[in-house]
Amino acid sequence: MSKIIPFKAVRPTPDKVALVTCRNYDDYSPAELASWLDFNPYSFLHVINPAYVHSQKITLDKRFKGVAHKYQDFKNDGIFLEDEKAAFFLYEIQTKSQSFTGIVAGTSIDDYKNNVIKKHEDTLQYRVELFKDYLHQTGFNTEPVLITYPDKSEINNWISEKKKEQPIYHFATTNKEKHTLWKVDSDSEITWLEKQFENIPELYIADGHHRSASAELLFDEDNHLGNQNLNYFMSFLIAESNVKIYEFNRIIRDLNGNSKEEFILKLSEHFIIKTKEQELWKPQGKFEFGMYLDGAFYALFYKVNDNDNIKKQNSILSNLDAQVLYDKVLQPILGIEDLRNDERIEYIPGKQSILTIKELVDEGEFEVGFMLFPSDISEIKALADNNLIMPPKSTYIEPKFRSGLMVYEL
Template sequence: MAKIIPFKAVRPAPDKVALVTCRMYDDYTPTELAAWLNFNPYSFLHVINPAYTFTHAQKITPEKRFKGVTHKYNDFKKENILIQEDKPIFYLYEIQTKNNTFTGIIAGTSIEDYQNNVIKKHEDTLQYRVELFKDYLHQTGFNTEPVLITYPDSTEINTFITLHKRNKPIYEFSTTTKEKHTLWKIDTQTEINLLVEHFESIPNLYIADGHHRSASAEMLYEQDKSTGNPNLNYFMSFLIAESNVKIYEFNRVVRDLNGHSKDDFIKLVADNFVIKDKKRELWQPKHKYEFGMYLDGRFYALEYKHKEKIKGVLENLDAQILYDTILHPILGLEDLRNDERIDYIPGKQAILHMKEMIDEGEFEVGFMLYPSDINEIKLLADNNLIMPPKSTYIEPKFRSGLLVYEL
C-alpha cells in the first residue's frame, strides 16, 4: 500500500514561470550557464548557483555555497518571484516534447514506504553524494528536484487524469528546448481523497530516477527526526505510469584497449560474440543481446553467443553482459563509477557524437547498447538487485524551480 500526501508547494508567480524554471543545473555547459545568468534575472539558476555572483576563481566551501542558496531563495520569495500555496494540494503535470507526452502526479511520498521497500530501488548510490545532498537539504531547507517514481498502469488513475485535464491549468508555457509544460492544481478535498485512495491500492512504487535524492531524504529524516518536523517524513515525487516513461540506454566509450592491439582485441571479443563488420554504416543495436562497437573508423555488430546459458536476473541485463565479457576481462575496467578510462553518453544523443569523440582521439573504442525496458528494471528491484552504473537514461526530466518542497 503506497502512501502519498499533498503539500504546500512554493512555485513561481504565474507571469514569471517560463522565466523562472530551468533545466537541471548539470545540463548546462559553462557558456550556457553564464549566458542565462547574465540575461535572465528571474532564472532559478540564480538560486541553485549562487557561486556565480562570487569571483569565479574563488574556492567556495559547501557550507558557504548552501548559505548562498538559502539567501537567494529567500530573496526570490521576498520579491514575490516565488509564492507559496495557502494549503496542501497535489498537482497534475504534463510535459510535451517533440516525440513524447509525459503526464503524472506531483505529491509527497513516504520515507517509511522507502525504508520498508514499498518504494523499490534498482540503482546503487555513492555515499559521498548522498551525504552532500543531505547537507544541502539540511542547510537550505528545500528541494526542487522530485524523485521520478513509476506505478503500474491504473485505469482509475488514468481516468482521473483525463477528467482533470479538462480543467483550466495554472501554468501553460513553452521553453527554448521546444517543450510545452502544463500544470494543474488538484485542490478539492474530494479529489485529494480520491487520489490518496487510488494509490493506497497500489502495492509497490518503483524509483525510475532520483536514487540519490531519495537516499538523502532518508538520511536527513534519520538525522533530524527528533525535531518533530512532519515534512521530513516525506519527499517530493513525480509519479508517472510505468507505460509512460521513456527509457534510453547509456552508451560507453573507453580511452584505450588495455594494451591490446586492434586485431587481438577483436579476437578476444569474438570468444563471446558473433562479429559482423558494418564498415562505415552508422549502425546501432536492434534488439536485446545485440551490441554495437565503433573502433578505428568502423562499426561492428556484436551478437552475444551464450544467451541460452543465462540463468540470473542480473546476468540477463545487457549492461552486465558487456561488463562481464568485455569491459572487465578484456579492457580491465573494474570500478565503472570512478574509473577515468570510461565515460558514458546518453542514448538520446546521436551516435555521431560518440563517433566524433573516438575519431578525435580522446577515446579508442565505443559500445552501443539496446535500451532496457521497465520490466527488467522492476524485476531487478523486486529481487533486491542493483543495475550496473549508467545502465539507463530515463525521461521525463523535471524543470528546476517549477515546484519547491520546503522542509
C-alpha cells in the same frame, strides 16, 4: 499499500514561471550557464548557483547558505508564492517526440524504508551525505524523485478528464518543450487519489536514488525536531508505460594493450561479429551491441548459452545488456574494474546521436565505442523486486522535471 500526501508548494507566479524554471544545473555548459545568469535575473539558476556573482571558489557550507539566502530573496521579491492549501499537482511535459504526464505529491519515508518504494540503483555515500547537508542547510528541495506506478485505468481516465480543465501554468521553453500544470486541491479529489495509491502495493524509483536516500538520512538525523515535512519527500509519480528509457553508451580511451586484431579475436569468443563499415548501426534488440572501432561500425551478437548463469538467482542481473558488456568485454579484455571511477571510460546518453561516438573516436581521444539496446521497465522492476543493483550508468530515463517549478519546503 502506497501512501501519498498533498503538500503546500512554493511556486513561481504565473507571469514569471517560464523565466524562473530551468533545466537541471548539470545540463548547462559553463558558457551556457554564464549566459543564462547574465541574461535572466529571474532564473532559478541564480538560487542554486549564488556564487556566480562573486567567485566560484567558495566552501560548500557558504554555498548552501547562499542558496538559502537567495531563495529567501526570491520569496521576498514576490517571485515565489506559497500555496495556502496543501494540494496534489498534475504535470505534463510535451517534447518534440513525446508527452509525459504525472502526479506531483509527497511520498512516504516509511514506504521507502520498508521497500514499498523499491530501488534498482546503488548510491554513493558521499553524494547522499552531500545532498542531505544541502537539504538541511537550504531547507527546501525542488528536484522530485521520479517514481513509476503500474498503469491503472481509473487513474488514466482521471488524468484525461483533469487535463480538460484550466491549468494554473501553461508555458513553453527555449528547448521547444511545453509545460502544463494543474492544481488538485478539492478535498474529494485529494481523498480519491490517496485511496487509488493505497491500492497500489509497490512503487519503483526510476530516477533520483540519491535524492531519496538523502531524504531518508535527513529524516533519521532531524525527525526528533518534530518537522512533519521530513516524513515525506517530493516525488513525480508517472505510469510505467509513460516513461522513456534510453541506454547509456560507453566510450573507452584505449584497448588495454591489445591490437585491433587481438581485441576482435577476443571478442569473438562471446560474440558473433559482423562488419557494418560506415553504416550507422544501432542494436535492434536484447543481447545486441554496436561497436565503433578504427573508422568502422560493427554489430556484435552475444552467444547466449546455458553456461552464462541463466538459471541461477542472479540471472536477471547477468542477462542485463550492460552487465553482459562488463562481464565479457570491459572487465576481462579492457581491464576496467570500476565503472564509476575509472577515467578510461565515459558515458554518452542514448538520446544523443551515435555520430557523437564516431566523432570522439575519430578525434583520437577514445579508441572504441559501444552502443547498447535500452533496458525496459520490466527489467528494472525485476531487479528491484530481487534486491539487485544495476551497473552504473545503465539507464537514462525521461521525463526530466523542471527545476524551480515547484519547491517542497522542509
